[in-house]
Amino acid sequence: MKYLKVERKWALVIALILTLAAVVQITSMDLSAGARDIGKIIGTFVIPGAFYFIAFAPKSDDEK
Numbered sequence: 878m879k880y881l882k883v884e885r886k887w888a889l890v891i892a893l894i895l896t897l898a899a900v901v902q903i904t905s906m907d908l909s910a911g912a913r914d915i916g917k918i919i920g921t922f923v924i925p926g927a928f929y930f931i932a933f934a935p936k937s938d939d940e941k
Contacts, residue, residue, distance in 0.1 A: 881933050882933070883932055883933065884932065884933060884934060884935060884936050885931055885932050885934075885936075886932070888928045888929075888931040888932035889928075889929070889932035889933075891928045892925045892926075892928035892929045892931075892932055895924055895925035895928060896925045899921040899922055899925055902921055903918065903921060906918075
């Protein structure tokens with residue numbers, strides 16, 4: 878099994894902060910508006926997901 882190595886610590890910190898903020902936002906959100914709230918929910922988790930991807934993506938040879 879290949880283990881993930883954190884390549885960019887700053888991106889991991891931002892992802893963790895945004896994930897905690899997403900959980901707080903989802904728990905306090907009123908989900909009665911329908912499709913508009915579905916977009917908010919997706920956006921709430923896609924943005925931290927992008928930072929997780931940046932944190933664990935391997936660095937290119939130029940960045941090392």
